Amino acid sequence: MSNRNDPPRQRRGSEQITLKQVAEVAGVSAITASRALNTPERVNDATRERILEAVERLGYVPNLVAGSLASSRSRFIAVIVPSLANAVFIEVIHGLQETFEAQGYQILLGNTDYDLQREYQLVRTFLGWSCSALVTAGLRHNEACLGLLRQWDKPVMEVMELGEGLDLNVGLDHQDAGRCMATHLLKRGYRSIVYVGACMDRDYRAAMRFAGHRSVLEAAGLQAPLIELQRLGSLDAGAEGLDRALAELSKVDAVHFANDDLAVGALLHAQRRGLSVPEDVAIAGFNGLPLGQHVTPRLTTILSPRETMGRLAAEQVLRRLDRILDHAHEPPSQHNVGFTLSLGEST
Amino acid sequence: MSNRNDPPRQRRGSEQITLKQVAEVAGVSAITASRALNTPERVNDATRERILEAVERLGYVPNLVAGSLASSRSRFIAVIVPSLANAVFIEVIHGLQETFEAQGYQILLGNTDYDLQREYQLVRTFLGWSCSALVTAGLRHNEACLGLLRQWDKPVMEVMELGEGLDLNVGLDHQDAGRCMATHLLKRGYRSIVYVGACMDRDYRAAMRFAGHRSVLEAAGLQAPLIELQRLGSLDAGAEGLDRALAELSKVDAVHFANDDLAVGALLHAQRRGLSVPEDVAIAGFNGLPLGQHVTPRLTTILSPRETMGRLAAEQVLRRLDRILDHAHEPPSQHNVGFTLSLGEST
DNA sequence: TGCTGTGATGTTAGCGCTAACATCGTTTTA
DNA sequence: TAAAACGATGTTAGCGCTAACATCACAGCA
DSSP, rough: OTTTTTTOOOOOOOOOHHHHHHHHHSSSSSHHHHHHOOGGGOOOOHHHHHHHHHHHHHTTTOHHHHHHHHHHHOEEEEEEEEEEESSHHHHHHHHHHHHHHHHTEEEEEEOTOOOOOOOHHHHHHHHHTTTTTTEEESOOOOOHHHHHHHHHSSEEEEEOOSSSOSSSEEEHHHHHHHHHHHHHHHHHHHSSEEEEEEEETTTTHHHHHHHHHHHHHHTTTTOOOOOOOESSOOOOHHHHHHHHHHHHHHOEHHHHHHHHHHHHHHHHHHHHOOTTTTTEEEEEOOOOOGGTTTTSSBBEEEEHHHHHHHHHHHHHHHHHHHHHHHTOOOOOEEEEOEEEEOOOOOO | OOOOTTTOOOSSSSSOOOOOHHHHOOOOTTHHHHHHHHHHGGHHHHHHHHHHHHHHHTTTOOHHHHHHHHHEEEEEEEEESSOOOHHHHHHHHHHHHHOOOHHHTTEEEOOOOOOOHHHHHHHHHHTTTOOOOEESSOOOOHHHHHHHHHOOOOOOOEEEOOOOOOSEEEEEEEHHHHHHHHHHHHHHHHOOOOEEEEEESSSSSHHHHHHHHHHHHHHHOOOOEEEEEEOOHHHHHHHHHHHHHHHSSSSSEEEEEEHHHHHHHHHHHHHHHHHOOOTEEEEESSBBGGGGGTTHHHHHHOOOOOOHHHHHHHHHHHHHHHHHHHHOOOEEEEEEOOOOEEOOOOO
């Protein structure tokens, strides 16, 4: 049994300045100091000034971990993307980051490398950080992950693709995008059109675009051959894709690539091979990366509003977070950001 | 005064499963459950199994916020970069992320947009999260930031450039890189060489490369004209840079760009303008982005080991963290990752 | 036999902060 | 003029977890 006369246990803690010390210096209680920093309007001007002065003088840095535990909410937003190698996700993250940081939220970034099991683990970790909301790329998750997210009571935003999701959704219709480009190619008079994708089992949105592409070609009574590369999209892979398309199939007149990285890689490779685009072979992409507009001929592609998608997603989440404070309930929502066919001279 | 017979206050908390509940189900105390999850080797096999079963059954997700507060350390690594738009930083981040995540650390990513005041604020926030270490791009910080970091007792890693830093340092010598390219251009016989940079007051590493470049040209008795663009590096900016270099200066025979984005932008623009590279004008870059090897002619550039730099930086930080556990003290260190001159046909 | 060491588990007391409720003087309202 | 409302601040009790110390059974040893 411990006795009240026992010496106190050895302290741990990080020997940092605490709010209590700030409060002492300012001659107020800890809670008033807390209020001065978090809800300044609830504190008398003179008092607040004294407290802020003490903060400055002591070099106080708030312990956000303690604050989050006490209030059971952090100002974290979990963001989960399948890859950092792809400029597309970087731009979405950028849009998210700008919008969230302006409101004092910090992004917790996770990278799944296109692995749903990894996604589940990231979600678990992130929930453990009491995130205020979670943004994830895509509508596909494994069962364990779905289970966690369904019973979680904070906003979940699924971006990149459009559809029935868990809660909030901002994206575009990839099948439609595939149809759009295929229709364009047909209208231009191409008849022997190959689709080239990379790791489409993982990048399933590319597979959705192919599905749209195929439906249009088949409706026109044409075949829709597919070449699938065993590595993720890159300029190199695009070069390989073009070579294979031309080698494995006869009289190909157009290649529809799953993304701009592949398409530009192919276009530059065509230059090296001395093929003229689009006379010898037409090339189309998807995403609308700036690079595609700098090559000659300019790439025909589908422009997706990536940064806008990020910004919009963040805004929707922020609005939802406000509503939660008001104890209002909101239904799930979907928002189609659409896309634009960007015509270059490559088709 | 409150009385011991008063009803208990209303609970807050997030109604999540807690470790205590897991422990109850498993018939042990909370600390044993904690040990089963964090230091499994200190718990009897049978007991541990019972606990893990309870974790599974209840769908327990550890509250990392509480854990961090109690132990006054999180498994966060703060990573601060000046931009996400630049592929260079993305690759460094990738290297860091892979290495840290493998050891169970989570990256907290901050973006300063090349603003040192913003860096200070991010550092403040991140210290508030009890990060285990901090990785930041560059050796320049403002006074407030330096003050915070100097009195902080955890590893600080400065990457990208080489030099006397706060603690750990992994990078390359940018002046040397500038000298290397200038020497190469001279050796090739170019005599009227322009340097084109973008926002070099912010991207001061580009300014360091220019300093190296200039020293070589001046030592050879040549002028070292500089054109500075008012926007950050991009393909567009590179095109503008080339136009201005050719318009504002007479008989330019080579342009040394501050980075590959600019250089490739210029190279593609030269194609559009019908200029032949390197006959009409030679073009050189810095970074060694894959794109530079796909254009025709291939770009002469300086290859910096970006992902390696990230991985190496992470490894050094991890080693230091291990040593701290052993209460060993380590001196500051510097590590030069070097660079390679990558010869294309553009010079 | 008693002593020490060891492995497994438990008890206690916080980590630093904030939600909930309490207090009190002043102002507004019926 | 009493009652209610309000604004500013304080008191108390945790948030969920883990460090430090405590306990206990049992093994090893002289």
